[in-house]
Amino acid sequence: xxAEADLPEHxxxxxxVKAGMTVGLxxxxxxPPHEGHLLIAQHAIEALKLDQxxxxxxxxxxxxxxxxxxxxxxxxxLSEALIxxxxxxxxxFEAAHKIRYSAETIELVxxxxxxxRFVWVMGADSLASFDKWARWQWIVETIPxxxxxxxxxxxxxxxxxxxxxxxxxxxxxxWASELAQMQPPAWTFIHGPLSxxxxxxxxxxxxxxx
Numbered sequence: 001x002x003a004e005a006d007l008p009e010h011x012x013x014x015x016x017v018k019a020g021m022t023v024g025l026x027x028x029x030x031x032p033p034h035e036g037h038l039l040i041a042q043h044a045i046e047a048l049k050l051d052q053x054x055x056x057x058x059x060x061x062x063x064x065x066x067x068x069x070x071x072x073x074x075x076x077x078l079s080e081a082l083i084x085x086x087x088x089x090x091x092x093f094e095a096a097h098k099i100r101y102s103a104e105t106i107e108l109v110x111x112x113x114x115x116x117r118f119v120w121v122m123g124a125d126s127l128a129s130f131d132k133w134a135r136w137q138w139i140v141e142t143i144p145x146x147x148x149x150x151x152x153x154x155x156x157x158x159x160x161x162x163x164x165x166x167x168x169x170x171x172x173x174x175w176a177s178e179l180a181q182m183q184p185p186a187w188t189f190i191h192g193p194l195s196x197x198x199x200x201x202x203x204x205x206x207x208x209x210x
Contacts, residue, residue, distance in 0.1 A: 019115035
């Protein structure tokens, strides 16, 4: 049985949008989803002036071991239970398109919805290893990126390979609301409320600080 078998069909489609909307793409394994993820999503909506944020529950991160990964349906249900903001759209459309890499997601979304402005949203912990992602330079050169501060990753906006490679493309956080309209490469580092919660620690029954 496929990972999508237990899901209502609308979770396997891209959320409905209108031309001219500004949408944040926030992806991850969400294993499990927690308040730290929600904090990033809600703050990103306000700081970036988003009409929607797509909470993209991925089939699995190629850089992580998912030998005990719960089903896509389980992680979507847990995400839905956590979220009460109608602007946040939980979706598993990546699984329907057999997507493994973020670059494939971006290519698909921009190709299907050229009249929508998209911003890639991620935590600073992901920025630290961003240069290990497939086609990472292409991603930076293709879509504006908003990086949200995470505990233990505050220096990633200076020390990471991506930050150093694209230092000239970094914009001041004060201009975050204009990011979606900027021509890539363009990225910013957003400071905001921090949560100590970690999916890794939660899976092991502990409260983490990363």
